[in-house]
Amino acid sequence: MTDVPNPAAPIADPRGASSLLTQDARTTRRNRAEGRFRLYGILAIGVGLLMLLVLLVTIISRGTGAFQQTYLTLPVELLEAKLDKKGNRDIEDIKKVSTFGYSPLMNAALEAKVAQAGIETELEPKAMAALLSKDAAATLRDFVLENPELIGTTVEFEFLVNSRVDGYLKGRVTRESIANDKSINAAQLDLVDALVAEGSLAKRFNPEFITGSDASDQRPEAAGMGVAMIGSLFMMLVVLALALPIGVAASIYLEEFAPKNLFTDIIEVNISNLAAVPSIVFGILGLAVFINYMHLPSSAPLVGGLVLTLMTLPTIIISTRASLKSVPPSIRDAALGVGASKMQSVFHHVLPLAAPGILTGTIIGLAQALGETAPLLLIGMVGFIASNPPDGIASGLMDPNSAMPAQIYEWAKRADPAFYERAWGGIIILLVFLVTMNAIAVLLRRRFERRW
Amino acid sequence: MIELLSAANAGVLTLLILALAALAYVLARHRALRAVDGDVRRLHSLPSYYGYAAAMLTAVPALLVLAVWLIVQPWLVQMQVAQTIPAADGARAVETLPALLSDAGIALGGTLEPAIVEAAQQHARLRALGHAGRSLVVLVLAIAGLVAALRMTDPTFRARNTVESGVRALLILAASLAILTTVGIVLSMLFESINFFRAHPWQDFFFGDSWSPNFRGDSDLSILPLLWGTLYISFIALAVAVPIGLYAAIYLSEYANNRVRSIAKPLLEILAGIPTIVYGLFALLTVGPFLVSVFGRGEDGLLGVDWMNGATSVLTAGLVMGIMLIPFVSSLSDDIINAVPQSLRDGSYGLGATHSETIRQVVLPAALPGIVGAILLAASRAIGETMIVVLGAGAIARISANPFEAMTTITTRIVSQLTGDTDFASPETLVAFALGLTLFVLTLALNVLALYIVRRYREQYE
Numbered sequence: 001m002t003d004v005p006n007p008a009a010p011i012a013d014p015r016g017a018s019s020l021l022t023q024d025a026r027t028t029r030r031n032r033a034e035g036r037f038r039l040y041g042i043l044a045i046g047v048g049l050l051m052l053l054v055l056l057v058t059i060i061s062r063g064t065g066a067f068q069q070t071y072l073t074l075p076v077e078l079l080e081a082k083l084d085k086k087g088n089r090d091i092e093d094i095k096k097v098s099t100f101g102y103s104p105l106m107n108a109a110l111e112a113k114v115a116q117a118g119i120e121t122e123l124e125p126k127a128m129a130a131l132l133s134k135d136a137a138a139t140l141r142d143f144v145l146e147n148p149e150l151i152g153t154t155v156e157f158e159f160l161v162n163s164r165v166d167g168y169l170k171g172r173v174t175r176e177s178i179a180n181d182k183s184i185n186a187a188q189l190d191l192v193d194a195l196v197a198e199g200s201l202a203k204r205f206n207p208e209f210i211t212g213s214d215a216s217d218q219r220p221e222a223a224g225m226g227v228a229m230i231g232s233l234f235m236m237l238v239v240l241a242l243a244l245p246i247g248v249a250a251s252i253y254l255e256e257f258a259p260k261n262l263f264t265d266i267i268e269v270n271i272s273n274l275a276a277v278p279s280i281v282f283g284i285l286g287l288a289v290f291i292n293y294m295h296l297p298s299s300a301p302l303v304g305g306l307v308l309t310l311m312t313l314p315t316i317i318i319s320t321r322a323s324l325k326s327v328p329p330s331i332r333d334a335a336l337g338v339g340a341s342k343m344q345s346v347f348h349h350v351l352p353l354a355a356p357g358i359l360t361g362t363i364i365g366l367a368q369a370l371g372e373t374a375p376l377l378l379i380g381m382v383g384f385i386a387s388n389p390p391d392g393i394a395s396g397l398m399d400p401n402s403a404m405p406a407q408i409y410e411w412a413k414r415a416d417p418a419f420y421e422r423a424w425g426g427i428i429i430l431l432v433f434l435v436t437m438n439a440i441a442v443l444l445r446r447r448f449e450r451r452w
Numbered sequence: 453m454i455e456l457l458s459a460a461n462a463g464v465l466t467l468l469i470l471a472l473a474a475l476a477y478v479l480a481r482h483r484a485l486r487a488v489d490g491d492v493r494r495l496h497s498l499p500s501y502y503g504y505a506a507a508m509l510t511a512v513p514a515l516l517v518l519a520v521w522l523i524v525q526p527w528l529v530q531m532q533v534a535q536t537i538p539a540a541d542g543a544r545a546v547e548t549l550p551a552l553l554s555d556a557g558i559a560l561g562g563t564l565e566p567a568i569v570e571a572a573q574q575h576a577r578l579r580a581l582g583h584a585g586r587s588l589v590v591l592v593l594a595i596a597g598l599v600a601a602l603r604m605t606d607p608t609f610r611a612r613n614t615v616e617s618g619v620r621a622l623l624i625l626a627a628s629l630a631i632l633t634t635v636g637i638v639l640s641m642l643f644e645s646i647n648f649f650r651a652h653p654w655q656d657f658f659f660g661d662s663w664s665p666n667f668r669g670d671s672d673l674s675i676l677p678l679l680w681g682t683l684y685i686s687f688i689a690l691a692v693a694v695p696i697g698l699y700a701a702i703y704l705s706e707y708a709n710n711r712v713r714s715i716a717k718p719l720l721e722i723l724a725g726i727p728t729i730v731y732g733l734f735a736l737l738t739v740g741p742f743l744v745s746v747f748g749r750g751e752d753g754l755l756g757v758d759w760m761n762g763a764t765s766v767l768t769a770g771l772v773m774g775i776m777l778i779p780f781v782s783s784l785s786d787d788i789i790n791a792v793p794q795s796l797r798d799g800s801y802g803l804g805a806t807h808s809e810t811i812r813q814v815v816l817p818a819a820l821p822g823i824v825g826a827i828l829l830a831a832s833r834a835i836g837e838t839m840i841v842v843l844g845a846g847a848i849a850r851i852s853a854n855p856f857e858a859m860t861t862i863t864t865r866i867v868s869q870l871t872g873d874t875d876f877a878s879p880e881t882l883v884a885f886a887l888g889l890t891l892f893v894l895t896l897a898l899n900v901l902a903l904y905i906v907r908r909y910r911e912q913y914e
Contacts (some may be wrong), residue, residue: 047720378870
């Protein structure tokens with residue numbers, strides 16, 4: 001304003017009458033925009049947290065079923081005439097009886113049970129036997145081989161039942177949904193209902209899901225995570241044994257010794273880029289180098305461990321460097337001052353002080369590696385049934401095995417609701433491991449982290 | 453003896469060498485102490501350094517030779533064998549040799565040419581010879597190192613300096629592994645890609661318009677439909693993750709008090725820690741069927757439309773991938789918004805701007821390069837993501853704008869071409885390496901661009 005305002009005439013406010021006590025239209029609009037903006041932020045966080053909640057609820061509601069399994073308790077007569085024809089209890093002779101020798105005993109026990117409980121059914125004996133799992137005879141055989149002295153007696157035995165029956169008890173299979181299902185019919189479900197009412201058919205906790213091995217795609221009720229867990233364990237051992245020392249050595253060099261030159265720059269750029277390379281590319285590397293070129297056995301946890309090591313190294317290097325950096329220079333100076341060499345100051349003083357941070361970073365890196373699936377698909381850790389637990393360190397490293405995430409993928413691919421339930425259950429086990437590892441990392445950080 | 457040597461595998465050899473090294477430590481330390489009658493002050497270094505020096509001299513050269521041998525021998529043997537095979541089918545036949553080898557002992561079918569059988573037998577002979585030579589050389593080297601180290605051990609030997617330069621060399625070696633890995637990735641994919649382009653025209657790969665692998669040969673292998681699927685899914689994922697992640701970051705860094713922040717931030721970051729296989733299953737079994745019940749099933753559906761037939765679709769994979777990327781965008785943006793100096797905000801408030809006006813007109817423009825960098829990093833994540841698309845996106849390669857259709861991506865095809873029975877001589881398998889190389893170059897370019905933008909931005913306020 002260049003003119004001196006005339007005090008006699010009030011200045012005309014271009015926005016009309018204004019007061020601090022009443023909001024004009026523009027201020028109202030601006031305040032409303034402010035409120036909306038804030039709301040968007042709250043909504044965004046709400047959506048994120050809601051998704052987390054939905055994900056966790058889905059996993060738990062769909063997966064807990066896998067930890068329960070339906071068993072049929074039957075008194076089964078272990079006929080000596082069938083199982084040990086010579087009667088001398090020689091374990092080699094008993095082993096000669098295959099599962100086909102056990103099936104009739106089992107089926108007879110079921111028929112006897114139905115008759116004894118007075119259940120009316122028009123089912124053929126064969127249709128009744130179909131309620132039992134295809135794995136039940138093998139379980140009975142293993143039991144007898146372990147306890148040969150029980151031959152000739154009658155034992156109460158818990159038989160696995162077919163996954164459809166199991167699904168019926170868990171509510172996954174209903175009378176409506178079996179209309180087109182060849183493996184089970186309404187009459188069989190009537191028998192199931194009667195057996196449940198009688199008390200011999202019931203759900204209980206299923207430890208085999210945690211300790212057992214995978215089963216073929218005809219018998220989801222017998223599939224377990226145990227062998228895949230051992231595969232994962234061996235892979236993690238390889239990762240730990242290689243990635244931790246190499247990662248720490250690389251970080252020490254880069255943080256404490258490396259001169260500022262082109263070579264160091266190239267290493268730094270490489271590490272940050274490797275951290276962002278898609279995991280499947282590491283799988284291609286593993287396939288091309290470890291399997292096609294070096295002829296290491298495919299599907300072996302050793303190869304999986306090597307691939308995951310290369311993948312985890314950048315994570316470990318980045319976190320190790322951060323914790324080395326956080327050790328104050330005064331520590332190094334003090335060590336050098338009392339006559340330690342540079343190497344001694346690093347290994348005797350800096351490294352022990354940085355150890356909690358390094359450990360935390362390593363555990364988080366391992367947790368990442370544990371959940372990684374894509375590279376394992378390429379080196380062949382899927383597509384077969386991981387049925388035999390390894391019997392030593394060498395076979396654990398070199399024999400084909402699966403890993404937890406690969407096993408989950410395998411089950412997801414089999415396109416059977418019973419296997420889907422296993423897959424969700426497998427995810428619960430995997431997440432329990434991840435949560436435990438991360439909790440340990442957080443605890444370590446809380447307990448040992450030093451602020452200088 | 454030779455049989456024993458050739459039977460010793462790398463693991464046994466390594467253990468043997470380590471045992472020798474332990475022996476060297478004990479002997480050298482003892483020898484150093486005995487040379488000065490237990491008076492440590494007369495030694496140049498602490499006694500244990502003499503032990504370490506001897507152990508290093510024993511183990512390091514032997515282990516290095518073993519490692520080099522492991523890498524070079526297969527290559528040398530293949531070269532040797534390749535010369536004996538008629539040139540016409542030379543290269544291809546050698547590729548399949550390892551598979552033939554296992555059969556070489558037993559009766560072979562009539563389909564094999566004698567030259568190849570002979571080559572396979574020669575391969576086995578050379579391998580056994582190589583293994584024997586390897587064991588011999590490595591063990592002799594270890595023992596020679598042990599003896600030399602013991603002879604060097606006397607009070608004037610500068611053991612600490614020797615150990616320290618050795619350790620330094622090992623540290624440099626460990627750090628160089630990053631370069632080696634990158635070189636390994638590039639070379640392994642480059643060689644197989646070159647093999648692929650020899651068997652398949654590159655014009656079709658880059659500019660063709662259909663993907664229909666056909667294991668009898670004569671397949672269309674074009675990357676364009678796959679690239680389209682990849683980019684479409686990534687676009688949907690970013691369309692979900694960027695607004696949610698950005699608004700969440702803004703709220704957390706500008707509005708939320710410490711309590712909300714300390715609860716909400718770690719909770720959101722859990723989403724980033726969940727393995728991708730879990731998201732894949734979530735897409736296939738939960739989100740997919742839910743979307744079908746909304747957009748599909750005709751009259752029975754929620755909207756009464758019939759746009760979606762199967763649970764796997766671009767939308768399914770994109771939405772789930774978006775959820776996965778939310779914490780990725782939000783925590784990167786959060787850091788960047790926090791790095792904007794407070795003085796900029798104070799200046800804006802001083803001029804009478806509201807909180808949101810300050811954010812929109814001052815903070816966000818200042819943070820924009822960093823946020824763009826974060827989004828590019830998220831995009832590179834989305835392009836390279838495998839499990840969600842393998843389970844959620846479907847397997848049909850097509851170029852279409854309909855998000856309810858199943859499409860396939862580069863990563864999905866890599867998995868399907870390289871799993872199961874694969875023949876590393878056919879273009880249908882080798883194409884996976886060309887796809888992998890393209891994926892690697894694509895994500896590398898995005899990362900480099902993102903880091904460049906972020907770094908340039910950072911310099912502004914320092």
